[in-house]
Amino acid sequence: GAVVSQHPSRVICKSGTSVKIECRSLDFQATTMFWYRQFPKQSLMLMATSNEGSKATYEQGVEKDKFLINHASLTLSTLTVTSAHPEDSSFYICSARGPGQGNSGNTIYFGEGSWLTVV
């Protein structure tokens, strides 16, 4: 089945630095990927929709200049947290829309998630 790989699984960075998280669809082309954020003991909140070859669409309240999303190819989307602060510490998880049309096209495959700790 379709596999989505996310890297790194855990990252610690210093406050003020930037960190990049990658999301790859390993065996299919994903024209649309999604980035979610999850605070401890809370549910997943959609941050943005990443479309290959175009600008990401951000959800209300998400700072596009802080959370840079690039979807340069059909198999890779990246999330860069710029000038990270401790309050950005969270679990970030990506997902990719499955290939094909119909029911196949509305199946979502999730990466394993990335824990970001900003110290």
Added chain:
Amino acid sequence: KQEVTQIPAALSVPEGENLVLNCSFTDSAIYNLQWFRQDPGKGLTSLLLIQSSQREQTSGRLNASLDKSSGRSTLYIAASQPGDSATYLCAVMDSSYKLIFGSGTRLLVRP
């Protein structure tokens, strides 16, 4: 705006019990509904996906139902085991292929 609610927020049961987790959503215009399991500090494991045209899906001891017109879904877990302890998330897909998640039900199955 679609809102997804899960009840109860937490549940503790003795091993062997059958249990039902509830999920409700406000907009019936969905593509599908999916139940996930999340273990502490881990990612998501997809359990069951119900397309909008379907009414239920079964996998092993799990059965999920969908009543789109009333905006409700249930996840039934038969003969619960301690290994079932986790957070269960319900999510609906809208017309933009976005998943809107509920807040989850934290399940503890006591040995």
